[in-house]
Amino acid sequence: MEKITLTLTNPQGLHAxxxxxxxxxxxxxxxxxxxxxNNVDTKKYQPKSILSVxxxxxxxxxxxxxVADGNDEKEAIKAIAAFIQSGCGE
Amino acid sequence: MxxxxxxxxxxxxxxxxxxxxxxxxxxxHLVQDKNPEDxxxxxxxxxxxxxxxxxxxxxxxxxxxxxxxxxxFIAHITMLEDIELIxxxxxxxxxxxxxxxxxxQHISKNYIAIFEAMEQEYMKERAMDIRDISxxxxxxxxxxxxxxxxxxxxxxxVVAQDLTPSDTAQIDPSLVIGIINEDGGHTSHAAxxxxxxxxxxxxxxxxxxxxxxxxxxxxxxxxGIINLQPTAEVxxxxxxxxxxxxxxxxxxxxxxxxxxxxxxxxxxxxxxxIGMPKDIKRVLEQDGEAVGLFRTEFLxxxxxxxxxxxxxxxxxxxxxxxxxxxxxxxxxxxxxxxxELDYLEIPKEMNPFLGCRAIRFCLNKPSLWKVQLRALLRxxxxxxxxxxLPMIAIMEELIKAKEIIEETKEELRNKNIAFNEKVxxxxxxxxxxxxxxxxxxxxxxDFFSIxxxxxxxxTIAVDRMNSQVAYLYSPYHPAILRLIKKIVDSAxxxxxxxxxxxxxxxxxxxxPLWVGMGLDELSMSPPSILETRQQIQGLSKKEAEKLVDEIxxxxxxxxxxxxxxx
Numbered sequence: 001m002e003k004i005t006l007t008l009t010n011p012q013g014l015h016a017x018x019x020x021x022x023x024x025x026x027x028x029x030x031x032x033x034x035x036x037x038n039n040v041d042t043k044k045y046q047p048k049s050i051l052s053v054x055x056x057x058x059x060x061x062x063x064x065x066x067v068a069d070g071n072d073e074k075e076a077i078k079a080i081a082a083f084i085q086s087g088c089g090e
Numbered sequence: 091m092x093x094x095x096x097x098x099x100x101x102x103x104x105x106x107x108x109x110x111x112x113x114x115x116x117x118x119h120l121v122q123d124k125n126p127e128d129x130x131x132x133x134x135x136x137x138x139x140x141x142x143x144x145x146x147x148x149x150x151x152x153x154x155x156x157x158x159x160x161x162x163f164i165a166h167i168t169m170l171e172d173i174e175l176i177x178x179x180x181x182x183x184x185x186x187x188x189x190x191x192x193x194x195q196h197i198s199k200n201y202i203a204i205f206e207a208m209e210q211e212y213m214k215e216r217a218m219d220i221r222d223i224s225x226x227x228x229x230x231x232x233x234x235x236x237x238x239x240x241x242x243x244x245x246x247x248v249v250a251q252d253l254t255p256s257d258t259a260q261i262d263p264s265l266v267i268g269i270i271n272e273d274g275g276h277t278s279h280a281a282x283x284x285x286x287x288x289x290x291x292x293x294x295x296x297x298x299x300x301x302x303x304x305x306x307x308x309x310x311x312x313x314g315i316i317n318l319q320p321t322a323e324v325x326x327x328x329x330x331x332x333x334x335x336x337x338x339x340x341x342x343x344x345x346x347x348x349x350x351x352x353x354x355x356x357x358x359x360x361x362x363x364i365g366m367p368k369d370i371k372r373v374l375e376q377d378g379e380a381v382g383l384f385r386t387e388f389l390x391x392x393x394x395x396x397x398x399x400x401x402x403x404x405x406x407x408x409x410x411x412x413x414x415x416x417x418x419x420x421x422x423x424x425x426x427x428x429x430e431l432d433y434l435e436i437p438k439e440m441n442p443f444l445g446c447r448a449i450r451f452c453l454n455k456p457s458l459w460k461v462q463l464r465a466l467l468r469x470x471x472x473x474x475x476x477x478x479l480p481m482i483a484i485m486e487e488l489i490k491a492k493e494i495i496e497e498t499k500e501e502l503r504n505k506n507i508a509f510n511e512k513v514x515x516x517x518x519x520x521x522x523x524x525x526x527x528x529x530x531x532x533x534x535x536d537f538f539s540i541x542x543x544x545x546x547x548x549t550i551a552v553d554r555m556n557s558q559v560a561y562l563y564s565p566y567h568p569a570i571l572r573l574i575k576k577i578v579d580s581a582x583x584x585x586x587x588x589x590x591x592x593x594x595x596x597x598x599x600x601x602p603l604w605v606g607m608g609l610d611e612l613s614m615s616p617p618s619i620l621e622t623r624q625q626i627q628g629l630s631k632k633e634a635e636k637l638v639d640e641i642x643x644x645x646x647x648x649x650x651x652x653x654x655x656x
Binding site: 023 | 162173209367
């Protein structure tokens, strides 16, 4: 299992466009994926779903923890980290 | 009677018959004992058909309204393919053996509730997108034609509870005279499209129960006033207002894409003032040729701590990239005076406007200022970014500031981080000391930008917040105009450009003077850009020069203002 916590930096947070881009980033990974906000791991979100990602209501400065479990877990976490750290393509 | 006040969203006058938007779908009931496999198949078929429909709308939008407006439909397609939506509907059907319609409604209601409960207006409005895609699937399921609510045979005012993005995509501005909505704010999709198409729009709660089909009403999208029972005189009055607005707008629209040249060929660059990256849209909408003032302090306000380098870099880069090679003048942090930060303790000062503000503050805290400079320099690699220093009063400040900029450049060089080696560095002309010494400063910077608000306040020694002395505050004061003339001449003697970014830059009475003096750039709030272009295109530089000579001989602000009225 791989796990990483990242800080959201793009000013508008995870609104429609970055959410849609995130779903594209993770689309082809086979591993189990989920994430949660600000260490509240009881409420899990699905990065492959734009509705789920948008429903997080994540704003700039929020901490997002991504968890991946499966064959390509390392690659998945790497791709997600690169995407979030680049400011979600904004 | 019958006059109500709504929220104005998109300007313009509307006079016409009401067309209430039909609600197309009946209530959806839970039907059980269905075959789950059949219902899931129906759901998926309806979903694929919906995706095809949205793809077509997306194409139409791309062709007729542009990329930005079409983007929302890409998001709709992603939502229609959403795995959570699909698995939610499927498992509801499996659990209850129910109809696809009810399962879809059940799942979409959940999401709508989540989004409506969000704080940001932007996210709230995403509830509308979910309504839109789910009612699209519902229509396919119930075989209601993908009907066009704007199937208007004659022009009408559309009155609706709300308009989905799909609805607004189909607005034909030759038939939709105006729109009154019950929901939606300034950033709703309907608002953006309405403004772009020039369709007046007002939001008024409960309006659908206050009017009937065919009823004649009038409203003013500038003020938000709706008259539900206009008399013949009122209609006539609105008709006149409308004609005037249409004429004015048509004339201004023609100026889009034209150059800002005087009749004798002198060019002025018309730029927009912005406070946040999102404002760039307004500059481009009004055909601004540059950004003449980006007030970066807004990035520092309404938050709990200083914005870090990355956040600032992204903001500056966004603006520079969106201006596609056109100049973007960014003023470094200008706080103090009337601008405070919640998270920064600034000791109380007797005279904050004369105290530790702007460049004085930054030079006191170089490590803090360097964060901004690094972000600015990095963003300079993406376009024509220019750095502007506020409130310079003495040469030592300018020298020190330039040293810190050089140090920052050196740090970036050592780390192999890209930036524009030749980035322009200019200064605001807003202290009388700098204005008087303009010939000396002109040798040390790449440009001047005259900040008239502070220049007036400091030159006439008048507090612009104090109403008792407001009569003194005037950009027409001959001292101000002489100083400005001196600044412009000094800049041109050294071959650097000089602009203006205070309120006076868009003052109709003063513009002939700015042209006559030869200001190279005027930066203003975006809605003034096209009007200013229109005015400049009617001026002759030669005539304006004569006017400058005459004006500078006058003794008082009042005499000057009177003369400029003529």
